[in-house]
Amino acid sequence: MSAGRHRNRTNIHVASVAAAVGVLVVTAGGYFGYRQLAAPRCSGSVELAVAVATELAPAVDSAATEWENAGAAVGGTCVEVSVTASEPVGIAATVAAKHGAILPGVGQVSGAAVGPDVWVPDSSAWLLRLKGGGASEFNPGNGASIARSPVVVGVPEPIASQLGWPEQEFTWSALVGQVNNDEPLKAGTVNPTQDAAGLSGLLALSAAAAAGEGGQAATVGALRALSTSSADRRQELLAKFPTSSDPTTMARSLGAAALSEEDLLSYNARNPAVPLAALYPTPAATPLDYPYAVLPGVGSAKAAAARMLFDVLTTASFKDRLASLSLRGPDGTWGAGFSVPEGAPSPAADGASATGDLDLLAVERAVSSWSIATQSGRMLCVIDVSGSMREPVASANGMSRQQVTLDAAGRGLHLFDDSWQIGLWEFSTNLGNGRDYRRLVEIGPLSSQRSELEAALTQIRPTRGDTGLFDTVLAAYEAVQEDWDQGQVNSIVLFTDGKNDDDNGISQQQLVAELERIKDPERPVQVVLIGIGADVSKAELESITKVTGGGSFITEDPTKIGDIFLNAIALRETGS
Structure with missing residues (x-):
């Protein structure tokens, strides 16, 4: 600053x-x-x-x-x-x-x-x-707004010419195809959680990918492709563009990135060896609008x-x-x-107002998806299978709470790359061996057990039991802490639709006291609790996360848990 x-x-x-x-x-x-x-x-x-x-x-x-x-x-x-x-x-x-x-x-x-x-x-x-x-x-x-700069796709001029610039009209869908094909265009971005132009480009690219063939798979592919040439600051990203027009340098360098028009013009004003062409794909990305x-x-x-x-x-x-x-x-x-950049549309055609184009849910999804797709971690997912999870959700075409939860977990799983380590438990009361929980898949690398996790999710069914929340939280915490990995963010994500309801289990006071006793600042385990429906106790969940770190998230509308799940994972503190 x-x-x-x-x-x-x-x-x-x-x-x-x-x-x-x-x-x-x-x-x-x-x-x-x-x-x-x-x-x-x-x-x-x-x-x-x-x-x-x-x-x-x-x-x-x-x-x-x-x-x-x-x-x-x-x-x-x-x-x-x-x-x-x-x-x-x-x-x-x-x-x-x-x-x-x-x-x-x-x-x-x-x-x-x-x-x-x-x-x-x-x-x-x-x-x-x-x-x-x-x-x-x-x-x-x-x-x-007091100023404006459209968000463009900066492409080295030799590559842009091969794509038909400046005569050819471009679309974000075509760019998704270029990024995801067998010989991909090497695309990058400034970290969209920290840069508005990067976020605008990610929103446009994600919308195009989701609307096209492949849906989520195309979106995840685009995220992963961008992450390979990402940077935390604009100048770091600009330094990845080619410094020479020789074929070897061009092949190794950045081939496309969402930038503000101002960034691109300022870059070209320094007379680089390879200037950047400004592509204005349709529909227009949300411009930078400089609000006062x-x-x-x-x-x-x-x-x-x-x-x-x-x-x-x-x-x-x-x-x-x-x-x-x-x-x-x-x-x-x-x-x-x-x-005026060559190929720029007339001012009247450069897109709608910035604020009119911004949608909070789309922004949160893009930011969360990016954070998950570009981080790695070690996580135990714990899902409530008590009887109340059978209840139908009116806003989800009659799907049960259990089905909505599993759908959210499955979609989230597709965002995790193979560097993640994931495990899966279910819990209720009396699930065998005197326990309220059942270990379905031990925490391990997705590179070797992704299909096992996907299969286990499809087999989860509600029981007729109650909610053994406190015993399960303690057991999950001990399990994650036992094999704690220094190189990862170690966490638990637990879904539940009720308060603790287990007369034979530990009390809230006993749980909090035991978590206080075993927590280790040198081996932190973050606990994320996602409450579904009106029967969840916010105070009960917060008493846990106050000790462990992490956070509790509650929604009375189960259809929102997918976005809550993404936000919760994205908010994990890194560097632990």
Whole structure:
């Protein structure tokens, strides 16, 4: 993260300001004198901290400086704007920490989280993810777009020419075919959990794959293909493109990646040995829309200053500032000096509004699927087979709770690659040998027992027993801890539709005390509990995960457990 205040510009270059009475260069020492000349009636200061996506920050900074020097004031109080060039993922982590949200792949901030007054990330997807991640009180003001950059597929020009660029029209479905064929186009992405352009490309590619032949298999194939050439930062991904046009280098290098149009134009502006062509596949991917978000709790004076700054950033002249940075105006049109990529559609045809295209469920599925497909882990899956799991689910065409649960587990299993180690248990009460659980498949590598797990899932049936939850949780914890693997995230995922109901088992107090006794910080086991239906006790589940780590998730609609399962796996803490 790099910061630049208007009176100490170390990271953001701003042109000198011409005064109406002549040319006057505003220096650090002369700022306040000039302020008095420009606005003699303003006194004191309202300090507005603005965090802006790095590529947009110079335009915001220079416009804010010009506004200040012209006498920016709120109710007679001078306005001072501090602009910080910030990677959106860093601010998202800070806001998430402040509002109690959890975002897969974003990570945690260290120390106290101090957010800005105004945040301009590169995409509304960040605001949507924060709300979906549990920041229920996060209601930023405004949120209107101040800039735009379509998401394109960057392809080295020699390869793009072979694909028919610039005359050929491209589709995301065709790209899925290129990625998944026998001689695949080597595609990559910036980690979509941390990058909005990567997320937009993943959403478009996943939608095309799911709608085509193969459905989930095509989607998983595309995820795996992208993950082989992924990067955590844009510059790392851009460095994977060919540095020479010789056949060997071209074959070894990255052949396609979703980028913002601004990223691609900035890359080509450095005159690389192999420029990138911008492909605009249909339907258009969700563009970066740079929302102007006034964060909650800023106070009335700062809120008023923020509204005034927004007006400054939506003038016709600001569009020209954007153009110099290879960015478009919020309506998709461009200002003077914009370098239009060859093959770019007209501004009216570059897709619908960004916010209108974003769907929280689709975003959460894409992020979770990516996290699972690109991580590995060691997991014991435990499924409730008590009698109540026979109950039909009205919203699932009469399927039982058991069938809906098994369907979710089976679909999730397809996302895990062969590096995962998975085991399977079922539980109720009195399932033999005095136990409430039955071991169906011991934890082992999917590379050798995927078919065994799939077969075991199809054989699971509800019993007439009750819910031996506490005994089962303790036994599962001990089993995972016993063969704990240092190189993996070791976890338990348990599905249940009821409270503990076992008169012959241990009590809640005994379970918690025993988990406290045996847990080992050197060998952590995360427990994820997924409650189905209205009979589940949230307090009962949380008493367990408070000790073990992990989390509890409850839904009264069993049809939602598939998405909850994906989110729960994606939220596991890595590096344990």
